[in-house]
Amino acid sequence: MTVRVLGVGGAAPALRLDAADVGAAWGRGGRGQTAVCAPDEDTLTLAWEAATRALGAARVEAARVDSCYWGTSRPPFAEGPSLAFLTAALGCASSVGGLLCAGSAHAGMEALTAGADAVAAGSAGIALVIASDAVRPGPGTAFEARCGAGAVAFVLGTDDAPAALGTRVTRTRPFLDRYRGDGEIDNRDLYDGRLFREEIFLPVVSEVATALASFDVNAWSLPDPDGRLGATVAKLAGAGTPASHAAYVAVGDSGAAAPLLGGALALDAPGTVAIVGTGGGRTTGVLVHVDAPVPGAAVVADALAGGRPATYAEVLRARGQLQPTGETIPMGVPPESAMFVRGADEMLGLLGGRCVDCGTISTPPSIHPHCINCGGGKLEPVSVARGGQVHTFVVNHTMPAPFVAPLPIAVLDMDDGSRLMLQAIGDGNDIEIGRRVELVLRKYAHERGVPVYGFKARAKKEEVSA
Ligand SMILES: [Zn+2]
Numbered sequence: 001m002t003v004r005v006l007g008v009g010g011a012a013p014a015l016r017l018d019a020a021d022v023g024a025a026w027g028r029g030g031r032g033q034t035a036v037c038a039p040d041e042d043t044l045t046l047a048w049e050a051a052t053r054a055l056g057a058a059r060v061e062a063a064r065v066d067s068c069y070w071g072t073s074r075p076p077f078a079e080g081p082s083l084a085f086l087t088a089a090l091g092c093a094s095s096v097g098g099l100l101c102a103g104s105a106h107a108g109m110e111a112l113t114a115g116a117d118a119v120a121a122g123s124a125g126i127a128l129v130i131a132s133d134a135v136r137p138g139p140g141t142a143f144e145a146r147c148g149a150g151a152v153a154f155v156l157g158t159d160d161a162p163a164a165l166g167t168r169v170t171r172t173r174p175f176l177d178r179y180r181g182d183g184e185i186d187n188r189d190l191y192d193g194r195l196f197r198e199e200i201f202l203p204v205v206s207e208v209a210t211a212l213a214s215f216d217v218n219a220w221s222l223p224d225p226d227g228r229l230g231a232t233v234a235k236l237a238g239a240g241t242p243a244s245h246a247a248y249v250a251v252g253d254s255g256a257a258a259p260l261l262g263g264a265l266a267l268d269a270p271g272t273v274a275i276v277g278t279g280g281g282r283t284t285g286v287l288v289h290v291d292a293p294v295p296g297a298a299v300v301a302d303a304l305a306g307g308r309p310a311t312y313a314e315v316l317r318a319r320g321q322l323q324p325t326g327e328t329i330p331m332g333v334p335p336e337s338a339m340f341v342r343g344a345d346e347m348l349g350l351l352g353g354r355c356v357d358c359g360t361i362s363t364p365p366s367i368h369p370h371c372i373n374c375g376g377g378k379l380e381p382v383s384v385a386r387g388g389q390v391h392t393f394v395v396n397h398t399m400p401a402p403f404v405a406p407l408p409i410a411v412l413d414m415d416d417g418s419r420l421m422l423q424a425i426g427d428g429n430d431i432e433i434g435r436r437v438e439l440v441l442r443k444y445a446h447e448r449g450v451p452v453y454g455f456k457a458r459a460k461k462e463e464v465s466a
Contacts, residue, residue: 003119004161005288006126007058008264010300011049011151012251013134014038014425016307017315019145025312026140032227034148034252035307036315037134039404040425040442042451043072044082046151046257047132048089048441053303054153055090055128057296062091065155066124068098071111071131073256073279075102076451085453086130088348089441091383097124104280105178107131108256112154112275112286116165119156129154133255136319138186143225147187148252150304152261163267163294166287169211171204173281178225186321190225197229205233205278208285213237215287218271220244221262224278225253233276243273250304255279261304263288267297320446329400335450342366345381350439350455352418353379361418388414390435390457395428402445410457412437423456430459 015036023030037046047070055062068087075082083100098118101110108131115127132151137144156165177200180187190196201224209222220242222230227248234242244262247254254261259277266273267290276285316322333339345351346364353365360373363384370377393410408428412420424431425442437457445452 001120001122001158003116003156003165004158005163005165005267005294006060006155006157006159006161007054007056007295008155008267008300009050009053009055009057009153009296010261010264010303011046011053011132012304012307013041013046013149014308015310015315015318017145017310017312021312022145030145032146032249032252034146035150035250035254035304036310036318037149039318039402040444040456041134042076042443043074043132043134043151044076044086044451044453045441045443046134046149047072047086047130047153050132050151050303051086051090051128051130051153053299054155054296058155059295060126060155060157063093065090065092065096065126065128067115067118068092068096068128068130069101069111069115069118070098071101071107071109071129071256072133073102073105073107074134074136075100078449080450085348088345089453090128091349092128098127104282105133105255105258106277106279106282106284108133108152108258108260109275109277109282109284109286112260113168113284115154115156116286119158125157127156129156129260131257131260133257135253135255136186138188139316139321141187141189142193143189143253146226146253148254150247150251150254150257150261152257152264152300154260154264161294162292163288163290166272166289167212167215168284168286169208170282170284171208173200173204175200175281177201177279177281201229201278202232204283205229205276206236208276208283209233209237209274212274212276212285212287213239215272215274217274217287219266219269219273221259221266221273221275223248223253223258223262227253246301247304250301261300264297264300267294268300269293324401326401328402331445331447331452335448335452340452347454350384350386351381352384354382355379361416363418363420382416384418384420385414385416386439388412388420388437388439390431390433390437391419392433393424393428393431395431410437412457422454425456425458431457436460
């Protein structure tokens with residue numbers, strides 16, 4: 001069965017770090033920029049944003065996704081419900097299948113091939129493939145200024161669509177490339193850059209690229225850790241600058257997301273696109289035959305653009321590598337407690353209780369077991385609208401660590417009539433009464449080694465209500 005690409009989406013985190021700023025701290029130079037997660041972003045929130053955009057472009061409801069395949073070198077739980085949290089926040093059914101691919105920068109290619117195989121075999125009608133990463137380098141390492149973050153999602157199915165997956169080539173070699181030791185949080189630098197280049201990266205990636213080049217490839221995604229080796233391979237295969245280079249310039253080395261991110265950028269034009277990813281001793285290349293622009297591909301570049309300039313010190317703090325001394329304020333409730341177990345669907349799915357008698361939506365349902373309008377006791381869970389406007393707000397200017405002030409908190413009137421009180425993204429400068437907002441998934445806290453996710457309000461740029 002032919003596996004088609006129904007839509008794609010991309011995402012990048014909020015911060016941009018100038019390589020020269022990193023270089024200055026270590027007495028070196030530096031060129032270009034990388035994308036870095038704000039304190040409330042991680043590989044899961046990036047995955048959510050890219051997947052939400054891809055599903056929207058493909059016009060596929062999350063509830064229709066049969067299986068979700070997520071590749072990242074950094075799942076938010078070292079062991080735990082990473083994939084389950086992601087699919088719940090996306091609004092997938094509880095019957096959703098799939099798998100989490102991790103362990104190396106090759107994880108995104110593993111998610112793509114697993115999703116394609118499930119659709120080809122007929123075990124999934126719609127497969128959602130997501131690759132996201134946020135590389136965390138050790139401070140002072142040679143590759144620190146190139147480590148970036150980003151996410152991309154492909155919606156796969158057999159419906160009529162303008163692009164189809166084709167030939168696949170893979171090679172496995174048992175060598176140590178980029179890795180983290182047992183219990184280590186930061187990525188290690190390459191032990192020997194020349195050895196990596198001459199005897200690991202170039203031979204195996206060239207072998208896969210040469211095998212694919214015989215298929216008359218029009219565009220390549222050939223990412224690499226330093227932004228130059230991919231171009232060398234492309235030249236060997238007789239091609240020009242790979243499409244992945246534009247993603248590298250925008251967000252740096254996005255690890256497991258990089259191959260599919262470069263590929264998504266190239267799905268905007270007819271032709272054959274080769275997506276090649278390597279890591280963890282494995283290299284895989286997949287061809288995509290594009291008849292017409294894939295829905296969502298034209299705006300992937302926009303999703304990577306922008307971002308707020310951040311200083312090196314701010315980035316170190318966001319990554320948790322620079323921590324304040326003194327007391328922090330722990331959450332009153334442990335993440336593994338009954339409140340979080342019973343409230344998980346309510347928080348991740350952002351559910352309200354709709355009154356079967358008068359239609360009013362009460363939020364949060366655990367606090368309002370009866371209708372706030374008529375007092376009725378029959379409420380059915382519904383997913384609250386993701387668009388609305390600011391009813392009122394405050395900006396908190398003194399917050400104890402680990403919170404970061406200023407912290408805006410907004411009361412929102414959502415498009416379905418429900419009212420929510422949520423944190424807003426940013427410093428509050430773009431929040432005003434009547435402002436249109438959209439709700440996006442963010443990390444509220446990270447405590448006892450566990451992330452806590454929920455939705456936040458983000459001011460919509462394009463529309464300001466009168
Ligand atoms: Zn009611």
